[in-house]
Amino acid sequence: MKMLMKSLAISMIAITCFTIDASAQKKKKADKAMHVFRYEIECMGTGVQGTYLIKVWSYSKKATIAQEWSKKDAIHGVIFKGFAGANGCQSQKPLSRNPDLMQEQEAFFDEFFDTKTGGYRQFVNLTTDGVPSAGDVQKVGKEYKVGLVVSVNKDALRKYLEDKGIIKGLASGF
């Protein structure tokens, strides 16, 4: 009996360690591969006041990692790319009007987009609990293209970047 309890405890610890390690590995992998932001954004409609409702298509060799990245990609897209309008949805310009901002503020954005501690997460919400709809997980060549609908709190994000002196506010200088 004692032996059984012992082996059960060891198995539990091993499973926990493996799960933690797997999760960390997944994030590590996500971090490692995230050197290039590669994504597409679609407008999904007018969100509630202060937000954008968008669908982000992220790419990765693993579908789960692509899901993890969609939040980062959404925020990156709102800051640097903007998105085109479709189905009566208005196209929106990016928050930053400086195309070199990412390079000029590299230290800030490295920290901001850090998977573990990055501040980007407070400005994005996954709809459908982060589960892609049917047809939104596609195999393209050797990798997966995963589409997730997210809501970006663009007003709060703009305010945050203005307060940090990363972008200029409308009233700055007056």
Place this chain on the structure above:
Amino acid sequence: MKKIVLLLAVGFLSINVANAQAKKPTLMVVPSDAWCSMNDYMLEFDDEGSKVRIPDYKKAFQSDPDLLLVISKINGLMADRGFPLKNMESVLKTLESNSAEDAMMTSKDGDESSESPVDKLKKVAKADIIIQITWKVNVTGPKKSITFNMQGLDSYTDKQVATAAGTGAPSFSAEVPVLLEEAVLSHMDNFTNSLQNHFDDMFANGREVIIRIKKWDSWDEDLESEFDGEELGVIIENWMAANTVSGRFSTTDATENMMLFEQVRIPLFEERNGNQIAMDTRRYARQLSKFLKDEPYNIPNKLTTKGLGRATIYLGGK
């Protein structure tokens, strides 16, 4: 010691420059003439035989809750961006109450406050940038959609400095106020983006204003009169070239009686006693007025201004 004093002086000066704030333009949302006409908020009167129609803003504000909703939404969103707007309905009410007060006010000796016809003309709702809004509800069978147009118009240069326009997604069930709210929300960021471009241009190249030069009938000289072998009009143009940002201005019209300078880029700040002071057209045109009043020209003149961006100098007297 000298170095320390010099460093302190430079530091103090740079703090002053850094703290200097440009004069903030005022903005106000105004329904367009087209919208007022579509919704029958117009006044019609006979002007010597020809019928003239002008917008009846008071009637529009008193009877159209959709207009109030749109204006309130835009005002709120602009206030969130640190740019509270003038509310046209309140401005109209203030103008009414001020003129009632002015009509009743007398001094202890029974004198009325002085008011010239020009003063009366200037008593209208105004802002430096007018946000003109127009919308139309499109109905196709059971579907409704809104075509929305927002234009930022500079009151002085008459240029469109910001814009956002488009047609929203058609809906079977949404009420018009909901569609309108959606239209404002989806266009506001594009509008503020183009407004920001305008402000960026202003900070980089100076404020764009209009300067007019006119002469009184009673003045014996005109803009073709020569001073030290140079025509007065050319002297004024030379002053403009020397005192605009990168010498940028256009002489749109020039006759012996008047000159019109458009696209005049004036600096946003002037230095006074080591401090940077925000500059507007009045301060700028006062420098030209003083230049003409002083030796060797000795031309008495009168300066009038309109808001931040338009000034007229009348030559030959006050």
